[in-house]
Amino acid sequence: MSREIRRSMPLLSMNIVMQLTELSARQIRYYEEHQLVEPHRTEGNRRMFSLNDVDILLEVKDYLEQGMKMAKIKQLFAKKNAATSKKAQDLSDSELRRVMREEMRQAQRLKKSSIRQGDLSRFY
Structure with a gap:
């Protein structure tokens, strides 16, 4: 965190x-x-x-x-x-992607879903 x-x-x-x-x-x-x-x-x-x-x-x-x-x-x-x-x-696109990837990794380590992951799920 x-x-x-x-x-x-x-x-x-x-x-x-x-x-x-x-x-x-x-x-x-x-x-x-x-x-x-x-x-x-x-x-x-x-x-x-x-x-x-x-x-x-x-x-x-x-x-x-x-x-x-x-x-x-x-x-x-x-x-x-x-x-x-x-x-x-x-923030550039690459910086934003880096931040989001890190948040996703942390969420996986904690075995929780990321808040942003829920927001992004509607696009996939």
Whole structure:
């Protein structure tokens, strides 16, 4: 399993994230309202956070402690997200095939079907 996949898995409850970031539940919900983080929701509607979400919350906290306003923080994250999505779109066909082959191999090793494999099955 790749490092990025592990970091994006929603594993941490609100209480754990509050302890890790020293933010209140209200602060975390506020940042969610401003779409700075998007935690996964369980069937019971509980928020589950990934390590990437915790990193974002800590980054927001640092910016606020430096005196930066929320509007400026949102602009920074919007630029960062736009750059990331542009980078993902710039994958060549050969790179995309390589990534998909690796995901299929990992799924076979774990004896699970890949999410992408289900998406691609309609084309075969």
